Amino acid sequence: MTAVRIRVCGIVQGVGYRPFVWRLATELGILGWVRNDAQGVEIAAEGDGVERFVERLKSEAPPLARVDSVTASVAAIEGHVDFLIAHTEASGRAATAIGPDSAVCGDCLADMFGPENRRWRYAFTNCTHCGPRYTITRNLPYDRPQTSMAGFVMCPDCRAEYDSPADRRFHAQPNACPACGPRLALVEAGGATLAGDAITATLRLLRDGKIVAIKGLGGYHLACDATNAAAVAALRSRKQREEKPFAAMLANVASIAPYAAASEAERALLESAERPIVLLHKAAGADARLAGIAPGLAWLGVMLPYTPLQWLLFHEAAGQPAGIDWVAAPQPLALVMTSANPGGEPIVRDDDEALRRLAGIADAFLTHDRAIVTRCDDSVLRLPGPQFIRRARGFTPRAIRLASAGPSVLAVGGYLKNTVCLTRDDEAFVSQHIGDLDNAPSCAMLEETVERLIDLLEIEPTVVAHDLHPDFFSSRYAATFAAERGLPLVPVQHHHAHIAAIAAEHGIGQPLLGLALDGVGLGTDKGIWGGELLRVDGRQFERLGHLREIRLPGGDRAAREPWRMAAAALHLLGRGDEIEQRYSGKASLRQMLERGVNSPPTSSCGRWFDAAAGLLGVRDVAAFEGQAAMLLEGLAEVHGAVAPLADGYAIDAAGALDLAPLLARLCDEKDAGFGAALFHATLAQALAKWTLQSAMATGIRRVALGGGCFLNRILAAGVRRALEDAGIEVLEARQVPPNDGGLSLGQAWIAMKGKD
Amino acid sequence: LTHGSGGRAMVQLIEELFARHFANEWLAQGNDGALLPPAGGRLVMATDAHVVSPLFFPGGDIGCLSVHGTINDVAVMGATPLWLSASFILEEGFPLADLDRIVASMARASKEAGVPIVTGDTKVVEAGKADGVFITTTGVGMVPEDLTLSGDRARPGDVVLLSGSIGDHGMAIMATRENLGFAAPIVSDTAALHGLIAAMLATDAEIRCLRDPTRGGLATTINEIARQSGVGVMLDEAAIPVNGEVAAACEFLGLDPLYVANEGKLVAIVAAADADTVLAAMRAHPQGSRAALIGEVVADDHHFVQMTTGLGGRRIVDWLTGDQLPRIC
Ligand SMILES: [Fe+3]
Ligand SMILES: [Mg+2]
Numbered sequence A: 001m002t003a004v005r006i007r008v009c010g011i012v013q014g015v016g017y018r019p020f021v022w023r024l025a026t027e028l029g030i031l032g033w034v035r036n037d038a039q040g041v042e043i044a045a046e047g048d049g050v051e052r053f054v055e056r057l058k059s060e061a062p063p064l065a066r067v068d069s070v071t072a073s074v075a076a077i078e079g080h081v082d083f084l085i086a087h088t089e090a091s092g093r094a095a096t097a098i099g100p101d102s103a104v105c106g107d108c109l110a111d112m113f114g115p116e117n118r119r120w121r122y123a124f125t126n127c128t129h130c131g132p133r134y135t136i137t138r139n140l141p142y143d144r145p146q147t148s149m150a151g152f153v154m155c156p157d158c159r160a161e162y163d164s165p166a167d168r169r170f171h172a173q174p175n176a177c178p179a180c181g182p183r184l185a186l187v188e189a190g191g192a193t194l195a196g197d198a199i200t201a202t203l204r205l206l207r208d209g210k211i212v213a214i215k216g217l218g219g220y221h222l223a224c225d226a227t228n229a230a231a232v233a234a235l236r237s238r239k240q241r242e243e244k245p246f247a248a249m250l251a252n253v254a255s256i257a258p259y260a261a262a263s264e265a266e267r268a269l270l271e272s273a274e275r276p277i278v279l280l281h282k283a284a285g286a287d288a289r290l291a292g293i294a295p296g297l298a299w300l301g302v303m304l305p306y307t308p309l310q311w312l313l314f315h316e317a318a319g320q321p322a323g324i325d326w327v328a329a330p331q332p333l334a335l336v337m338t339s340a341n342p343g344g345e346p347i348v349r350d351d352d353e354a355l356r357r358l359a360g361i362a363d364a365f366l367t368h369d370r371a372i373v374t375r376c377d378d379s380v381l382r383l384p385g386p387q388f389i390r391r392a393r394g395f396t397p398r399a400i401r402l403a404s405a406g407p408s409v410l411a412v413g414g415y416l417k418n419t420v421c422l423t424r425d426d427e428a429f430v431s432q433h434i435g436d437l438d439n440a441p442s443c444a445m446l447e448e449t450v451e452r453l454i455d456l457l458e459i460e461p462t463v464v465a466h467d468l469h470p471d472f473f474s475s476r477y478a479a480t481f482a483a484e485r486g487l488p489l490v491p492v493q494h495h496h497a498h499i500a501a502i503a504a505e506h507g508i509g510q511p512l513l514g515l516a517l518d519g520v521g522l523g524t525d526k527g528i529w530g531g532e533l534l535r536v537d538g539r540q541f542e543r544l545g546h547l548r549e550i551r552l553p554g555g556d557r558a559a560r561e562p563w564r565m566a567a568a569a570l571h572l573l574g575r576g577d578e579i580e581q582r583y584s585g586k587a588s589l590r591q592m593l594e595r596g597v598n599s600p601p602t603s604s605c606g607r608w609f610d611a612a613a614g615l616l617g618v619r620d621v622a623a624f625e626g627q628a629a630m631l632l633e634g635l636a637e638v639h640g641a642v643a644p645l646a647d648g649y650a651i652d653a654a655g656a657l658d659l660a661p662l663l664a665r666l667c668d669e670k671d672a673g674f675g676a677a678l679f680h681a682t683l684a685q686a687l688a689k690w691t692l693q694s695a696m697a698t699g700i701r702r703v704a705l706g707g708g709c710f711l712n713r714i715l716a717a718g719v720r721r722a723l724e725d726a727g728i729e730v731l732e733a734r735q736v737p738p739n740d741g742g743l744s745l746g747q748a749w750i751a752m753k754g755k756d
Numbered sequence B: 001l002t003h004g005s006g007g008r009a010m011v012q013l014i015e016e017l018f019a020r021h022f023a024n025e026w027l028a029q030g031n032d033g034a035l036l037p038p039a040g041g042r043l044v045m046a047t048d049a050h051v052v053s054p055l056f057f058p059g060g061d062i063g064c065l066s067v068h069g070t071i072n073d074v075a076v077m078g079a080t081p082l083w084l085s086a087s088f089i090l091e092e093g094f095p096l097a098d099l100d101r102i103v104a105s106m107a108r109a110s111k112e113a114g115v116p117i118v119t120g121d122t123k124v125v126e127a128g129k130a131d132g133v134f135i136t137t138t139g140v141g142m143v144p145e146d147l148t149l150s151g152d153r154a155r156p157g158d159v160v161l162l163s164g165s166i167g168d169h170g171m172a173i174m175a176t177r178e179n180l181g182f183a184a185p186i187v188s189d190t191a192a193l194h195g196l197i198a199a200m201l202a203t204d205a206e207i208r209c210l211r212d213p214t215r216g217g218l219a220t221t222i223n224e225i226a227r228q229s230g231v232g233v234m235l236d237e238a239a240i241p242v243n244g245e246v247a248a249a250c251e252f253l254g255l256d257p258l259y260v261a262n263e264g265k266l267v268a269i270v271a272a273a274d275a276d277t278v279l280a281a282m283r284a285h286p287q288g289s290r291a292a293l294i295g296e297v298v299a300d301d302h303h304f305v306q307m308t309t310g311l312g313g314r315r316i317v318d319w320l321t322g323d324q325l326p327r328i329c
């Protein structure tokens, strides 16, 4: 008989790890105890099968745990008589605070769809391996009274599960059943509750082409039948969202085929416990089957049900089958599930707010009496990578591990797609997607998110980082926050932050090159940057080069109207007289460009994309941010790869990359598909050559690709391939989006570095 | 016309020109300063340096602008404007004919407003050291004993009134300066507002504050009031009058009319109960015929100025540190 002390590090608290250890010990006849402490989990084990016990701790874990290390050391035999789950060590703070929300697990589905089970068709079924966490928690420690389950007193059956280490629901804080837990209600637009079964009635409404607001984990969704073109059109007109794509919810991966193609990896991502929206290649005929969901785009956002409530709608549509065989079988129901965020404000969370703000949009509300504490949108990813487009539910507040520890930083992000980031030792906690800070509720959500994360993570920031732009709410908030606490402020240049975000998640401590391509960000010279080649060394950076500047006729309006960028390109090419020919009645734009009226020069790469899209006639006015570039990428993909344009670019002595020759060629191109392909191929080659030149000059052989333009897969893949062929190490954003959603992480990393 | 080296002869020429246009009893005194009669109350003094390019624009010129601007600054304090001073910085080589036009325009504006220019000064600087002509005017007015208008008096529940369309002046200047041939000409709104203000004050309504939204436009003015008073403001986009050609020009240029300068408009913060009374008085006056209730004061710790937009959204109308810097990433 031997005795060992075992230390387990990683995400091992609040995920059923101790009962897992208890069951394993019981099975193997091991005696001792298991407890949580500041570093994770500690185990005292003695018995004859200790080696086997340690082996299995290394190879097995409960579904939501992430074990980083299991280390065992020999200990004295203490003569235990049983195996206990000890109370949490009071000293020190919990190493892992609180987990993200997780999709309902298979065992819980079996409970819900077992006609004899007491949770038959129960919309709040969960266990230690699944269910809500972040969105229901008000405070630490993660314990039922600190969650929005506090008001629901467990019935004896639920209590017994909760108290039994052998049970899947041992210490499952949101544990509930129809007898004691939250209840559903279907409410009319006027506020009156409709009688009858809420699920049955909701499905009937959806099948009748109605729009139903459905309370989810992190906020309300607006749902309608995705195959009903009239319902989708009604949703668009009521939401005043004419073209921006909607995501579709399908029962399972077996139901995707009519609408999209999904690879093995994409299926796995769709089925992961995080259950993100995954962008898939549309199948032929998808636009006819799902008219108006993602008009004109090559991509369709798909997600699978992740709450019991969502599953119940599919179960209802399948005719309330018993058992779980149907769960994996193709199901015809396809739902639009779009965040209810009227006017670009944060997703609607509160019930009375839903009734008020969604009054003109939803015909009915499928709601319940468990409060949502923290807003959290659906996450959006795509492969390869996977790459985040939006990081939220399922991922926050999971930490990103940094290469080294540093002071606790609050970084407040940018203006669009805002997130905030707090650091603690060597961990960075990037908040869920907050949104665009052009409206007061989003600004309030930023403040609330900072306060909640500070509470939940028990962090006291000592430094505050923000963007250089003086007019962002985030920058002003940072100044106020720092002034009130007497903390130092670290202003961070936008593109420096984009590159730093990638350095942070990849644990890079040495200088690296950064190719930062995006819309616009304020430069250190007060210029409007956006296509930058940087040398980044911690808090320092050097601008090695930038894209040739092009005028932005009309400032931000030029970002929404690609025709303006096409006109700016014509002007740049000395072909200003063609502006009037192409855009009749818009001759004044030439005057604007010539006189520089509200037409600041910018090195933005995104605006070169807009110029190309405009010149090729792809789109004159974008219906949503980034649409022209997305359409251009789609056209290029459909067309297929072409050879880059010879002499399509030039690099001047000062290090500026000039794409004017490429645009000159596109001016006269009639085939938009070919033009789009040519643009991508030439741009990727030009960027790679440009970067290589700096790699040679600086001797740095590592490059980070940051900024929203790298959401473009053709561009990212093209640049990566060319650089890797030349022996350069290429890093991309994997744990946060490459766009402004990742800025806060980069800002935090820079502020942690300290001055030197 | 050129003036050689700015010698004595030229100064004399200018002085004659001023004397001819501005003729009044105080200038006739011929002293270094004007000796003024007792005003009989609290005095308000405001000064404004006027620099504008081009000097002549549809609806006005730097001359009348320099009179209106200062009269308005005095008048929004609740004061009756009484006297003005004017100081000129002239660039050597400035055409005398242009100066004559400008001074005539100033004299006309001063006469129409009933506010005489009682003292002044002129300096000539070398060519290249100034942009034609700069005019600084100072105004003195008298404010009734019981009247205090101040930007810190806005309270939640108060309403925001606007005397007419916004953006006309700034866009008239820009369209002329940049020679942007828009279909319909845009005319500056430059005007003296003390008559309108007198009509408003005559209602005895609870007016908290008056402001003329000049540089930085309506957005900047409302933000100043919100911050001074520690409140928020909710504006209604649809209620804010913007002339069609101004709206079109702004859209084309990518400018937000809320940030474009006005020279003949005022914003009033008024107790809600008196809104109709004041609005009626404004509309009865020619300069307030298009007056509108454009929003309300709300409690808000952030002191946000927000606007409900046509699309059912609400956006923040920010105060800007400088120009409208691009921010779409
Ligand atoms: Fe950016
Ligand atoms: Mg002034």
Ligand SMILES: [Zn+2]
Pocket (backbone or CB within 6 Å): A104, A105, A106, A107, A108, A125, A126, A127, A128, A129, A130, A131
């Ligand atoms: Zn479960």
Ligand SMILES: [Zn+2]
Pocket (backbone or CB within 6 Å): A154, A155, A156, A157, A158, A159, A176, A177, A178, A179, A180, A181
């Ligand atoms: Zn129960």
